Amino acid sequence: MNLITRRRFLRASSLGIAAASVSRAEIPAPKLQPLLTPDLDFYDVSRGTPKPHTLVGEALLQARLTPETWRCEITADAFIEDPHTKVPATLQKPLTLADGNALDLPTLMELGKKHEVHFLKAMQCLNIDTPLGQGLWTGVPLREVLKLCGRMNNVRRIYFWGFHNHDPKQVFKSSVSYTQCFETAPGDLPIFLAYRVNGAPLSLERGGPVRMIVPWSHGYKSIKWLQHIFVTNDARNNDTYAHGNNDPDSVLKTAAYVDKSLEGQKIPAGQPVFITGQVVSGPSGLQRVEYWLRRIEGEPQPLADDAPELLNAPWKPCELEAQPDWPSVLPQGVKPSQVLAFDAATGRPQSWPSRYGMCAYHAMVKNLPPGRYEARARSVDLNGYAQPEPRPLQKTGKNGIQVRRFEIIA
Numbered sequence: 001m002n003l004i005t006r007r008r009f010l011r012a013s014s015l016g017i018a019a020a021s022v023s024r025a026e027i028p029a030p031k032l033q034p035l036l037t038p039d040l041d042f043y044d045v046s047r048g049t050p051k052p053h054t055l056v057g058e059a060l061l062q063a064r065l066t067p068e069t070w071r072c073e074i075t076a077d078a079f080i081e082d083p084h085t086k087v088p089a090t091l092q093k094p095l096t097l098a099d100g101n102a103l104d105l106p107t108l109m110e111l112g113k114k115h116e117v118h119f120l121k122a123m124q125c126l127n128i129d130t131p132l133g134q135g136l137w138t139g140v141p142l143r144e145v146l147k148l149c150g151r152m153n154n155v156r157r158i159y160f161w162g163f164h165n166h167d168p169k170q171v172f173k174s175s176v177s178y179t180q181c182f183e184t185a186p187g188d189l190p191i192f193l194a195y196r197v198n199g200a201p202l203s204l205e206r207g208g209p210v211r212m213i214v215p216w217s218h219g220y221k222s223i224k225w226l227q228h229i230f231v232t233n234d235a236r237n238n239d240t241y242a243h244g245n246n247d248p249d250s251v252l253k254t255a256a257y258v259d260k261s262l263e264g265q266k267i268p269a270g271q272p273v274f275i276t277g278q279v280v281s282g283p284s285g286l287q288r289v290e291y292w293l294r295r296i297e298g299e300p301q302p303l304a305d306d307a308p309e310l311l312n313a314p315w316k317p318c319e320l321e322a323q324p325d326w327p328s329v330l331p332q333g334v335k336p337s338q339v340l341a342f343d344a345a346t347g348r349p350q351s352w353p354s355r356y357g358m359c360a361y362h363a364m365v366k367n368l369p370p371g372r373y374e375a376r377a378r379s380v381d382l383n384g385y386a387q388p389e390p391r392p393l394q395k396t397g398k399n400g401i402q403v404r405r406f407e408i409i410a
């Protein structure tokens with residue numbers, strides 16, 4: 001049996017596992033993923049040859065990826081094409097390298113003094129079935145940055161891309177609509193240019209000095225090494241991800257993911273089994289996470305999402321990670337009431353896990369007879385839909401039900 005560390009014990013006790021008669025060191029506890037992922041521990045999804053975060057020295061300066069050299073151009077698209085784009089988008093004051101007025105980091109940070117926002121967001125790739133990590137991202141709303149350009153006309157979409165080795169084939173771009181950018185409902189979530197995560201400057205690996213954060217979407221909208229913002233009157237979505245047959249308007253889904261660590265484990269009979277994972281909250285919120293264990297013989301076929309065995313299985317509730325003591329978890333200088341989607345009065349998120357954020361969950365199962373097992377977990381949202389409903393279309397995000405196999409040995 002794994003002896004638990006003091007930190008584990010603290011997490012175990014916050015989960016309410018009582019231990020009156022057992023010595024502290026022997027309390028079995030689930031190993032949960034941290035609520036905030038350290039900047040360099042995110043699973044990295046990056047394109048480019050060489051990858052921008054591998055540049056050093058002069059190449060890094062030339063790429064303008066240091067805090068001093070970073071610049072972001074903001075320009076307008078002259079494109080017109082009948083019948084869908086009759087007039088071009090215009091900006092009163094484009095910000096360009098050629099004119100020497102491209103946005104720099106001190107200007108952005110200065111805007112931050114007045115307009116800074118903080119948001120707890122799970123980063124998740126539309127095409128990867130494991131969340132990449134979760135950060136408390138800090139930055140300035142895109143709408144405040146665009147105001148630096150004065151009057152704009154005929155803008156329907158706003159594109160952005162990052163450093164791409166000066167090779168047009170390597171451009172990775174995403175976009176939002178004008179309305180999404182400018183007409184944020186009070187208390188709702190703005191698109192923002194982030195320069196900090198978890199209280200520290202964004203690392204180059206995480207897309208620093210500045211990356212875009214689109215709170216509700218999958219990772220592909222959150223462009224790293226941001227260097228260009230481009231407004232257009234072409235309303236058609238031309239995101240790089242759309243060309244890959246993905247839904248370029250995807251929204252993070254409510255879905256539970258099962259930690260891979262259970263896969264292939266051989267657990268001595270008599271020891272508890274922990275099913276652990278993380279659950280993301282989409283717009284439909286989270287009611288509960290459930291698990292289902294079944295004993296298997298041989299090599300059973302995978303179960304389809306709508307297999308009767310799955311739909312009629314005796315799903316049992318998992319326990320969600322308790323909310324932390326927020327003031328001690330948030331970066332210094334960030335009060336809970338300043339975090340978007342946190343309630344100013346209670347200092348807690350309006351929902352748990354917070355919308356477009358995630359938290360850990362676990363279930364402890366005891367006294368399983370020796371044999372081979374499959375473990376699954378699923379979320380049930382506030383509309384009563386069990387994962388992968390209501391949108392099992394995989395190119396809008398990977399929310400299939402996951403399975404891990406393990407063995408109880410005599």
Ligand SMILES: Nc1nc2c(c(=O)[nH]1)N[C@H]1C(S)=C(S)[C@@H](COP(=O)(O)O)O[C@H]1N2
Nearest residue numbers: 044045046047125132162219220222223224
């Ligand atoms: N410039 C740039 N930004 C990018 C990407 C990229 O390849 N280049 N990948 C995107 C995709 S598809 C994902 S899922 C996230 C991953 O973010 P992470 O590496 O910080 O975990 O970054 C996004 N931003």
Ligand SMILES: [Mo]
Nearest residue numbers: 125126219220
């Ligand atoms: Mo992605």
